[in-house]
Amino acid sequence: MEHQSKAVILRTSDYGEADRLVSFFADNFGKAKGVAKNAKRSNKRFGGGLEPGSIGRLRFAEKHGVELVRLEEFAVETPAWKVAASLEKLASLYIALEIAEKMLPPAFISLPRFKLLQRWIIFLAENEPSLIHRHAYLYKWLKLSGLEPVFDKCAACGRSASAVWRISASQGGIVCGNCRSFPGDKIIQENSLKYLKIFKFDKMPNNNSAEADEVFKFLIEHAIGNEVKSFAVAARL
Numbered sequence: 001m002e003h004q005s006k007a008v009i010l011r012t013s014d015y016g017e018a019d020r021l022v023s024f025f026a027d028n029f030g031k032a033k034g035v036a037k038n039a040k041r042s043n044k045r046f047g048g049g050l051e052p053g054s055i056g057r058l059r060f061a062e063k064h065g066v067e068l069v070r071l072e073e074f075a076v077e078t079p080a081w082k083v084a085a086s087l088e089k090l091a092s093l094y095i096a097l098e099i100a101e102k103m104l105p106p107a108f109i110s111l112p113r114f115k116l117l118q119r120w121i122i123f124l125a126e127n128e129p130s131l132i133h134r135h136a137y138l139y140k141w142l143k144l145s146g147l148e149p150v151f152d153k154c155a156a157c158g159r160s161a162s163a164v165w166r167i168s169a170s171q172g173g174i175v176c177g178n179c180r181s182f183p184g185d186k187i188i189q190e191n192s193l194k195y196l197k198i199f200k201f202d203k204m205p206n207n208n209s210a211e212a213d214e215v216f217k218f219l220i221e222h223a224i225g226n227e228v229k230s231f232a233v234a235a236r237l
């Protein structure tokens with residue numbers, strides 16, 4: 001069965017002599033993996049656009065009972081090189097791609113997350129991202145994944161006042177001083193909490209928060225159950 005989709009390329013690797021193995025996220029298909037035959041030579045079919053972060057029109061064929069699809073053609077609309085103008089842009093792109101690759105279940109359609117990722121890449125192509133932009137993206141991604149973090153009250157008991165707050169990955173947010181502490185929980189400062197609360201209202205905080213960066217990394221790596229390598233790369237910038 002053949003499909004036509006709008007797709008974001010998530011990851012590519014060499015596959016034999018001339019082929020590429022490509023993981024992509026399609027608007028009407030979800031995440032999938034496939035082989036692009038002769039991709040290294042066929043400029044006509046793939047236009048040199050099979051790079052992580054490229055957005056375009058993808059034509060691919062699916063065969064019943066076969067896990068890998070066959071990529072037929074990719075017409076690039078937003079090439080990934082547009083996001084390569086700075087290391088901050090690249091780091092922000094790779095974090096989003098790696099999280100999508102690791103969090104999306106295969107062949108599960110999620111148009112809201114597709115549109116969010118697409119908007120993020122187009123934003124990165126035209127703007128220099130701040131840490132705040134990246135946090136706003138990660139917050140929305142978690143929310144659309146059914147994992148909106150709770151930052152305005154205790155995620156365990158619902159209490160809204162406490163002398164001390166901890167961030168708990170297993171509870172998906174903050175927990176108060178009266179509730180049980182979980183392994184890996186960390187104390188979080190009042191000003192970081194203030195920063196994190198703002199994203200719920202679709203607004204942007206004014207100041208950066210390095211501690212909030214740790215919080216997003218902590219929550220996302222817990223959701224994935226594994227390390228996100230791009231966070232470590234971004235932290236070294």
Ligand SMILES: [Zn+2]
Binds near residue numbers: 176178
């Ligand atoms: Zn509590």
